[in-house]
Amino acid sequence: MSDKGSRSGTPKASSRKSSKAGTPKGSKSGTPKGSKSNTPLPTDPQAMTQEITEEEALAAGASNGALQPTEVDVTAMGTSNELGETETEAEQEEAVQEEDDRPSVISLIKERVTVQGLTEELWKEFHDEAINQFINDPGTKLMVAYMDPVKGFLVEHAIPPYLVDQLTYFIKATSVKELNADTFLTKVQYGTIKGNQIESLLRIMMGIYAPIFFENTSWPDSIKNDFSAQLHKFLANLTDTRWKLEGKTVLYIPTEGLKLASEEAAKNKDLVQRLETAMIHWARQIKEVLSNQDAFEMAENSGPLDEIEFWKNRCADLTGISTQLDKPGVKKITEILTLAKSSYVGPFLKLSSEIKEGSRQAESNLKFLLVLKDPCYELSEAPMT
Structure with missing residues (x-):
């Protein structure tokens, strides 16, 4: 006979005091308090290493949490090389072009x-x-x-x-x-x-080289002064020779120093010396022209037509020199040398006055001789009997 209140022979009190499924009171499914997952924490070192590797892979930019090998875009590399070769070929073609x-x-x-x-x-x-x-x-x-x-x-x-x-x-x-x-x-x-080659040389020297040389300010004074003096002499003789081929007398007028004030130019001794050289050459040319009349008077077998031709050429030559003496360049140089108290100014002014007087005389002689030109020409063409 069993005791009252007991089923299957098991005491009632003992059954109520026991825990459910052997789990301690207050614990749910054996999971520590505060944990939401039923998965136990890994304790395997290999698993921990795998997790660290996956994190590093994620930090390095690997996809799906796994470290994947880097793939090289061969197509992109090939395109880049082809572009480089194309650019090089284009540059070469451009250089050749x-x-x-x-x-x-x-x-x-x-x-x-x-x-x-x-x-x-x-x-x-x-x-x-x-x-x-x-x-x-x-x-x-x-x-x-x-x-x-x-x-x-x-x-x-x-x-x-x-x-x-x-x-x-x-x-x-x-x-x-x-x-x-x-x-x-x-x-x-x-x-x-x-x-004519001499004419071309004079034109090139006066138009190009002489202005470049005389306006050059980079040369040392010693070199420039000596070179300028020699260049003036060359240009004076070249000018004289070029115009003598046509039976004319032309004065070489230096352009050096003409842009300066006369007072300033007169203080430059080297410039004054070069201008004096030009004036000496003028005087020599004038004397040569004035002496040509005496040479003609001593000539023999000269008839009236020859004398008419002589005075015609002489009138043109003296008139040309007289006109040149009135040019601004000649007057400027004369003024500079006058301020510098040059001893060559006096003789030159005397020769200048002789030129002007000779020009008037030649014009007067030619005027009267031309009246006889036609009769004398008829006599020269008349047959001798």
Whole structure:
């Protein structure tokens, strides 16, 4: 017989005091208090290492929390290399294009040849050969192009032995070993001479070189003074020679110092000395003209027509000198030398007055002699009986 209140022989009190499923009171499913996951904390070192590796991989930018090997975009690299090669080829083609667009030395020379009557059809193969020799041969320093009355257009490396109407010259600097399009304009001097060579030389010297030399302020005074003095003498003789070929007397008028005030210029002893040299040359020219009358009077077998021609030329020469003496340059130099108390001013002014008087005398003589020109010409053409 069992006790009252007991089922299956188990005491009632004992059953109420026992815990559910052997779990301590206050604990739910064996999970520590404050934990929301039923997964136990890892205690395996290998698992911890794996988690650290995954975090590093995530920090390094790997996707899906796993470290993946870096993949190289071969297509991108190939495209980059192809672009680089394309750019290099484009630069090379551009350089070649620039080289092709650059004019050749032969074309530069042909463009600068200025000879009357020259046409494109006159350029022949032997002309190009002469030009190539000038370009490639370091020993060839001169080349000229001109029109020969018999042989036609010529390109040679020597000055022709006779006068030509027009000549283009090219002079290569002595230091040039290789002539190309880049060095042509700096290493080759060229120009054209037309008409008489002395006339062209005087025109170039007076128009280009003399102003450059006299206005140069970078030279030391000792060098400039000596060079200027020699240049004035050369220009004076060149001017005299050039106009004597036409039977005229032309005074060389220096331009140096004419822009300065007369008082300032008179204080420059070197300048005064050079201006005195010019005045001495004027005096020599005037004396030569005045002495020509005596030479004609001593000539024999001169008839009336010869005397008329003499006074005609003399009148033109003396009148030309008298006009030149009234030019502002001559008056300026005379004023400077007067302020500098030069001893050459007095004799020059005396010769100047003689020129003016001789000019009036020549005009008067020519006026009356021209009345006899026609009768004398008829007598000279009349048959002798």
